[in-house]
Amino acid sequence: MSGSLSHASSAEPNLTPILDMVFQLITFFMLVINFKAASMDLDLKLPVVGSARPVDSEGKDDLLVLNINSEGKLKVYGQLIANVDGYIRQEAGASLLVARGKNPSAKADDLPSIVVIRADKSTPFKMLNQIITTCQTHGFRNFALKAMNKEA
Amino acid sequence: MRKKKHRQEDIELNVTAMLDMALQLLTFFILTFRSAPVEGQMLLRMPLPQPVAGVRSGETAGHDVQHRNPLAELNTLVISAVASDTGNLRQLAVGESTMSNSLSALDNKLGNLLGDDGSAFDQVIIQVDSRLRYESLMQVIDVCTRQKLPSGERLTKLSLVEGA
Numbered sequence: 001m002s003g004s005l006s007h008a009s010s011a012e013p014n015l016t017p018i019l020d021m022v023f024q025l026i027t028f029f030m031l032v033i034n035f036k037a038a039s040m041d042l043d044l045k046l047p048v049v050g051s052a053r054p055v056d057s058e059g060k061d062d063l064l065v066l067n068i069n070s071e072g073k074l075k076v077y078g079q080l081i082a083n084v085d086g087y088i089r090q091e092a093g094a095s096l097l098v099a100r101g102k103n104p105s106a107k108a109d110d111l112p113s114i115v116v117i118r119a120d121k122s123t124p125f126k127m128l129n130q131i132i133t134t135c136q137t138h139g140f141r142n143f144a145l146k147a148m149n150k151e152a
Numbered sequence: 153m154r155k156k157k158h159r160q161e162d163i164e165l166n167v168t169a170m171l172d173m174a175l176q177l178l179t180f181f182i183l184t185f186r187s188a189p190v191e192g193q194m195l196l197r198m199p200l201p202q203p204v205a206g207v208r209s210g211e212t213a214g215h216d217v218q219h220r221n222p223l224a225e226l227n228t229l230v231i232s233a234v235a236s237d238t239g240n241l242r243q244l245a246v247g248e249s250t251m252s253n254s255l256s257a258l259d260n261k262l263g264n265l266l267g268d269d270g271s272a273f274d275q276v277i278i279q280v281d282s283r284l285r286y287e288s289l290m291q292v293i294d295v296c297t298r299q300k301l302p303s304g305e306r307l308t309k310l311s312l313v314e315g316a
Contacts, residue, residue: 023174
């Protein structure tokens with residue numbers, strides 16, 4: 001009986017290699033996780049334009065990502081924004097604070113932040129223009145219009 | 153000696169709990185993993201629409217009575233994009249001259265107007281039909297941003313205004 005017990009305890013699997021492998025997988029997924037994807041509405045169908053270049057924010061990390069669906073509704077981090085003017089005004093205020101932190105002479109009518117427009121390819125210009133004009137009214141001047149450079 | 157060896161065997165780390173936790177973390181990361189699409193973008197400087205010609209301070213109407221060079225202060229090129237009922241591009245116009253919806257014709261025309269050494273144009277206003285779809289608008293913007301100014305820089309100053 002004593003011999004049988006001893007035999008059972010020695011048959012325990014060695015879990016160390018599997019643990020090593022799992023930790024390596026976790027490390028991989030932690031490294032490739034993309035938090036920026038959360039700000040993108042992946043349901044939108046972007047237009048395809050040949051000369052659209054991959055993202056290059058010229059070292060400026062202060063981006064305001066605006067998702068505009070085919071009905072012209074603004075979506076940010078998955079939430080529909082009802083008060084577009086209020087939201088953009090608030091973002092402009094925050095952007096100005098950041099800009100003045102770096103450069104005290106930053107102007108409120110020429111904010112350094114880049115407004116990233118991700119609009120559905122069937123969005124009518126009228127809807128798009130309302131949002132762009134609101135951004136311009138609140139001091140944003142730099143825009144990045146998103147497109148795919150090949151069919152997904 | 154035997155006693156010491158027996159003690160070493162007793163010290164075993166139970167990794168089962170850690171493995172459970174690690175597998176749960178792994179499951180979480182696998183389930184939430186979404187690869188971000190590779191997207192391109194066009195960087196533009198879009199000021200509010202400005203007058204198509206600069207005005208010198210103190211200048212009055214009729215100052216240049218001989219009207220020698222009416223284009224001297226004209227620095228903005230106006231492009232019009234007209235949409236069909238379905239929102240596709242139907243017609244283009246550069247200044248007063250209209251053309252079909254051919255983007256290559258627009259490319260040639262802009263190349264001649266903006267790339268010329270004597271050209272004073274440094275910005276473009278696109279007058280866009282309110283029904284025009286974003287996809288068609290981007291094709292027009294794409295043609296504009298491919299143009300080079302006499303200075304060798306690419307055209308990046310664009311304004312969009314809503315047409316009829």
